[in-house]
Amino acid sequence: MQQDIYIQQSDHIYDALVVGSGVSGGWAAKELCERGLKTLMIERGRIVEHRKDYPTEGKGVWQYPNRMKVDNLLVEEQYKVQQQCYAFHDGTKHFFGNDKDLPYSTKKGTNFSWIRANQLGGKSLLWHRQSYRFSDYDFNANKLDGHGNDWPIRYDDIAPWYSHVEKHAGISGNYDGLPQLPDSEFLPPFDFSSPEIMLKNKFAKLFPERPMIMGRTAHLTKPTELHYSQGRVQCQARNECQKGCSFGAYFSTQSSTLPAAAKTGNLHIAPNSVVHSLIYDEKTNRVKGVRVIDNDDLSTREYYAKVVFLCASTLGTTQIMLNSTSKKFPNGIANSSGTLGHYLMDHNYNAGAFGRVEGFEDETVSGRRPTNIYIPNFQFEPKRYKDHYVRGYALAGGAGRGGWKGAANSKGIGVGFKQRLTQAGDWYFNLMAQGEMLPRFENHVALHSTKKDKWGIPQLHIDCTWSENEIAMMADAEETARDMLLKAGLKDVQSYNSIDGAPPGLAIHEVGTARMGRDPKNSVLNGFNQTHDIANLFVTDGASFCSSAVVNPSLTFMALTARAVDYAVKEMNAKRI
Structure with a gap:
């Protein structure tokens, strides 16, 4: 400049x-x-x-x-x-x-x-x-x-x-046709992983009112001539965006x-x-x-x-x-x-669940996708509200495999331990709530x-x-995320609710x-x-x-x-x- x-x-x-x-x-x-x-x-x-x-x-x-x-x-x-x-x-x-x-x-x-x-x-x-x-x-x-x-x-x-x-x-994303989440002018979406496709299909059968979509994100998956004229090119899926991106991809x-x-x-x-x-x-x-x-x-x-x-x-x-x-x-x-x-309001990100996905041992992911899966708010109008609180929340998350980083603090010694660190671990999948604040x-x-x-x-x-409404919402979100993962067949499911120790502001x-x-x-x-x-x-x-x-x-x-x-x-x- x-x-x-x-x-x-x-x-x-x-x-x-x-x-x-x-x-x-x-x-x-x-x-x-x-x-x-x-x-x-x-x-x-x-x-x-x-x-x-x-x-x-x-x-x-x-x-x-x-x-x-x-x-x-x-x-x-x-x-x-x-x-x-x-x-x-x-x-x-x-x-x-x-x-x-x-x-x-x-x-x-x-x-x-x-x-x-x-x-x-x-x-x-x-x-x-x-x-x-x-x-x-x-x-x-x-x-x-x-x-x-x-x-x-x-x-x-x-x-x-x-x-x-x-x-x-x-904006990359898919045309999903959802009343509570209007479609944008989209570039092609990022891809789901195989475990995510499996869970997307399971959720569609178990919870048809909770569609799982790809997160919509401001990344150039397929730049237009307008984007090229700005000096911007395709996202390289490095997911190091906060360091600055010379590609102008986000x-x-x-x-x-x-x-x-x-x-x-x-x-x-x-x-x-x-x-x-x-x-x-x-x-x-x-x-x-x-x-x-x-x-x-x-x-x-x-x-x-x-x-x-x-x-x-x-x-x-x-x-x-x-x-x-x-x-x-x-x-x-x-x-x-x-x-x-x-x-003053902020979003409430303080509850969710995660669990282990069985299978898919012969698959891993390529690149570092800069977005994740998203389940839009399914309590988006008064007739859908829960009895003990108003408004709703979305669920975001995704699947990934454990690797050497996750095993870095595990017990072991010798050649066998070192060899184990070179292998990919289990697949895991998580859901995290994003709730409305009144x-x-x-x-x-x-x-x-x-x-x-x-x-x-x-x-x-x-x-x-946080008001009692946000507190009740996160309690419900924890229970809902845990229930979804259990019914979808995940193992070792754990849930959390951290609203007591997490002040507003960190959603930014x-x-x-x-x-x-x-x-x-x-x-x-x-x-x-x-x-x-x-x-x-x-x-x-x-x-x-x-x-x-x-x-x-x-x-x-x-x-x-x-x-x-x-x-x-x-x-x-x-x-x-």
């Missing part, structure tokens, strides 16, 4: 400011730039150039001093929270936030694991790439069962935008949306720019720009624009809004409803009354707990806190992600969600962002913004 794209000081009034550069920010910049708007992307972290800044890509486990394990002292000092993430290890730690510099607090007796990736590209470099559409059942759920406010949009409103972003990003800001935005000549980027607050003009009731603190030397500067898109992550965006106060908005900008910061007012974030970070910004204080699917709604009295945003109170301020990341649904949220971030940009540009052209 040309170096003159990066700026520091600027008195220019841009057409648009985009705060954040992850999944949502990348899409906002691409769509704005392609519509001719001079756009400034503001990123609080460092520059990460595609290909150039993936220092551990292709590096073997044996090339790390501690075989991918991060030094305990470093973890304790800098990564105490971040090391809980599934993707954290010595080959990826440079893409994670430094907990020492990014403090936050939680209410006494509660906990929340806030995973952060503050660099150009954000968590798009680290996400697990599972990509599913919300269905009308998801958009209708709050209204039908009374938990949360009614979404101001329905599936038909966003379906064309799902198609729009899917064609560009590249969707990230670096591989896809940022090059598209830069190609227009309309993009500039202000890296190392920590947004302190928004600049609000009470006379015009418009946001004029943002106040920024330099990430390194703590100097201050301001950037100005005609429209602002907040895409700084659910909690990052909300922190900025809460810290943007004025006479009109003493409790946070665009917060006349009093709901800003409330209704929107509740009491789950919220606020600015701490006294504690600040190194930039002088008030720290976030988080109060978020936090949403809510600046929710959409039809009524300005109980929501922050309208159905186009525009704040009810201020016409030129938009929020298109996870903060805008009214419910978590069951599926992974990133694909919906993309679609909502593209839709909001389209609306904003039309409003600007009509002089309403």
